[in-house]
Amino acid sequence: MAITLLHGWQSWSARHSDLDNARIASGNMAKALSQHANDAFQAIDGLLLNVTDRVSALGMGSPLVMEMAPLLHRLSEEMPELDGLLICDELGYWVVNSSGESHLDGNNSDRPYFIYHRDHDERTPLIGAVLRSRSTNRWVIPISRRINHRDGSFAGVALATIDLAYFTRFYSTFDVGTKGSIGLLLRNGTLLTRQPFDDKLINRDFSDSPLFRQLLPAAPNGSVANNSRIDGVRRLFSYQAIKKYPVVVTVALSEDDVLADWYQETLVYSMGVLILLLMIATFGWRLIGQIELRLQAELKALKAKDELQELNRTLEMLAHRDGLTGLANRRHFDDMLEKEYRRACRGGGPLSLVLIDVDFFKQYNDIYGHQAGDECLRQIGKVLKGMERRPADLAVRYGGEEMLLLLPDTDEAGAAQMAETIRAGIQALGIVHSANPAGVVTVSAGVNSILPGRQHIPPIDELVGQADAALYEAKRGGRNQVRQARQMPDTA
Ligand SMILES: Nc1nc2c(ncn2[C@@H]2O[C@H](COP(=O)(O)OP(=O)(O)OP(=O)(O)O)[C@@H](O)[C@H]2O)c(=O)[nH]1
Structure with missing residues (x-):
């Protein structure tokens, strides 16, 4: 996710930067081309001013005006951009021109610039829409000035025509990409020429385009991105108006051309990022798979461990239990006896034991079966x-028909009481035993208790040994009774 976001952000900034650079480049180009156009118009206009001043000084009717033909011819030779120079009288008839040929019947009174100058007493130059030259048949841009008689009345027009090819050739030396364009327009929206050149577009009216409606009224130069009205291509569009003449230069670079490298780089980087993501995803997938396998193995191991522990507990329990009665077996008793004995020796109080033995059990087996x-x-x-x-x-279960009850922290009197309860409880079971004088199964019990002190610590064997002796006394005394070791004749 982070890699994708980073890549997206980087691509977006690279695109932004490429577009910014293209905007700056197209703006600079528009500035340079407008300077070029300005220089061309200024040179021609200077010439025109010179000519009009001379004609005004000589007077339009003067034969000296006609003698200016070689001068005009030389001037036009010196300026490659100049197609021709022409002076017309107040009726539009050609008076003199730079070609050197005399066309006494030539008349330009129908040309818009002639009509304009005739009707407007202005001393400023007029740049008009593109025309087909009547003398050279080439596409030309007319630039003209009014000539006055000394009294200020209209005397005629001085016309210079700039070869349109001068601009189109120059513009074709610039690389504006496969879909870029350069335009030279009048401020009234008339397209003079365009690179790539298309004579169908000459004099096309763009006065209702955003350039003339919004951009130029707001600022003499600028840049904007828009879709072309001519071919619909989205372009970065820069324009620069010439201050001195009513002319605008536009440079438009197609976004596709500008971003061609960016598209390629982004494609390559995106492929790289995709491959990287796929690799990460594959490794991640495998890692997750391995982690899952490991977790499963750990779960199995835990389960096996639990089962083993349970089994061990069962085994341990079985190892500590007597299979017939479910009581602790002899081995477990030995362990517990040792533990409780040591505790009692550490001052843990008395340790007692009740040992019981079933009376006449051999006969019971014999009579009732094993x-x-x-x-x-x-x-x-x-x-x-x-x-x-x-x-x-x-x-x-101590062994055979002998059982015992180990009673830590219990004195002998308490143990004897419990022995009596056991004895009575077994008798109360009422298990018929015909060979027992009591008629039911009974037990005899021997009770012993030790209390290790500072002076005397009785040996461990003494506890069971003396209980056994007391049990023997109980048997000897007639069975179905309890005897305490202390009450025995030799210990009393
Ligand atoms: N059914 C059964 N009998 C057992 C078991 N363990 C010991 N016995 C029997 O218990 C009897 C013990 O007999 P004795 O030691 O002679 O003692 P008794 O017959 O009870 O006579 P007193 O103890 O003197 O009253 C033997 O016949 C053993 O076979 C056992 O697990 N099951």
Whole structure:
């Protein structure tokens, strides 16, 4: 986006700058060509003034006027732009001309400039529309002055004609592009000549064009872009009016010509930018694809990691659990016992344990079958599990039909109470056992508690060992009962 905007801005400024330069160039050209036209008209007009002064001094009827023919001829020879010089009397008859031939029957009284001078007593030169010369048959621009008799009355006209080719040849030496143009016009809007030359356009009236309607009344020179009335081509148009004579020079450069290089450069740069954008898009596309693939791979890896962690948790749980009862197994108990033992040794309070053993379980298996025995162990396990009342309490299948409850931060009295609750709870299950004097399945329990102090830290084995001894006492005492290690005869 930024590259496209930058390229657009650069192209726009380059176009703007090319048009500005062309405007300056066409303005300068119009100025130079107007100076050229001014010089040409001024030279001819100076000559004309000289001639009119002489004729006025001699008097139009004087034979000396006729003798001016060689002078006029020499003057016209010296000035390449001059087509001819002619003096007419007050009736328009040719008196003398630069060609040296006498045309006594020649009469120009019908020419607009003659009529104008006859009717206007003005001492200024008149530049007229293009004519076909009657003597040379060439296209000419007439420039004329009125000649007066000494009394101020109209005596005739001095006429100089400028060969139109003088301008068209000169203008053709300028390169204004394939669709450019140079124009020489009268201030009244009459086109005198144009480069490229087209004789159909000679004397065409442009007085209602924007140049004559708006631009010239506002300023003697300027530049504007517009569409040509002649061929519809859009051009940068500069004009310059000549101060001394009613003539305007125009230079128009076609926008297409001016911008030809710009079009080509912009095309090449645009192609370059397009290729660059395509490359960036391709790389970007691939990068996005790779990022997506990588994200997918990372997601898969995360999922696999989660699944693995879940599996590990399950495995760990399975490794810590007894398959039949769902209680912690012996291995897990060993770990937890060690941990709780060390905590208790650090001053963490008493550590107690209730060890239970199913009474007459061998007979139960024998009578009801091994599967029923398993189910019985599961029921007993549930009762034990239900006694895990604190987070650190741990119900364990210790081995065979032996289970235990590890009770950190619990003293022996509390543990004995819990043992009694367990015993009563199992009996209350009411699992029929015909070989048990109680008629139902019962358990015997041994309770032990240690409280490591500064003076004495009992060995870890003592906790289970003495609970086992208490359990043995409970069995010996008739089963279905709880015994505490402290109450045993040898520890009392
Ligand atoms: N069904 C079943 N029986 C088991 C399991 N583990 C141990 N036993 C049985 O439990 C019985 C234990 O019997 P003994 O150690 O003789 O004790 P008892 O019959 O309960 O007698 P007292 O403990 O003295 O009351 C054995 O027959 C074992 O086969 C078990 O996971 N499932």
